Amino acid sequence: MSKISRKDALKIMSLAPFALDYTLRAFRSRGRTIKNVPNARKIHEEIKPEQKFFTDHEFKTVKQLSNMVIPSDKRSGNAVDAGVPEFIDLMMRKQPSYQTEMRGGLKWLDAQCLSKFDKAFIDCNIDEKKTILDEIAYPENAKPEMEQGVHFFNVFRNFTASGFWTSKMGIKDLQYMGNKVVPGWDGCPDAACRQLGVTYEDNGFGLRKGKNS
Secondary structure (H helix, E strand, O other), rough: OOOOOOOHHHHHHHHHHOOOOOOOOOOOEEEEOOOOOOHHHHHHOOOOOOOOOHHHHHHHHEEEEEHHOOOOOOOOOOOOOHHHHHHHHHHHHHOOOHHHHHHHHHHHHHHHHHHHHOOHHHOOOOHHHHHHHOOOHHHHHOHHHHHHHHHHHHHHHHHHHHOOOHHHHHHHHHHOOOOOOOOOOOOOOOHHHHHHOEEEEEEEOOOOEEEEO
């Protein structure tokens, strides 16, 4: 199996809930959902930087952390470039039920950094930050005492992914073209069919898929 980048993995995670209409309704956290937010792409248009939920310190943390979740690559910029921190701030005001766990998670992150490195997250170097995140980014490997951090990071990562891939930059990154009329369908490309081990045959009523013999 070919290697997949962390950014592409996050893209796949975020596309599944957005398959129909790019809403946020399917992102789950312990049985709860980010409640219905119709046409999530338009949320970015509602952002008013002067109206903020986060304190200045929290917002700096959100900016640094979101950039570690989605860094820049050859195709697009990072989370901050896409306006993700502002998106998350707006979502905290639209979804107040997440405010406590988001603010508590940011405090937990600082507490861990203060305990290990005697400084807040935003003042840690990149290796120190990665040390902390490695302990909470992979739930199956996390220690029981890291449960709060794991839960916080899962929620934060979901908000970051949804914020990025509903932004103009994220939609361009997806190469999303919207609804387009397809005048004809000739079936799956031959190369893809070979890889899947299937063929398309014309049975008089159109193309049908069948297993290779």
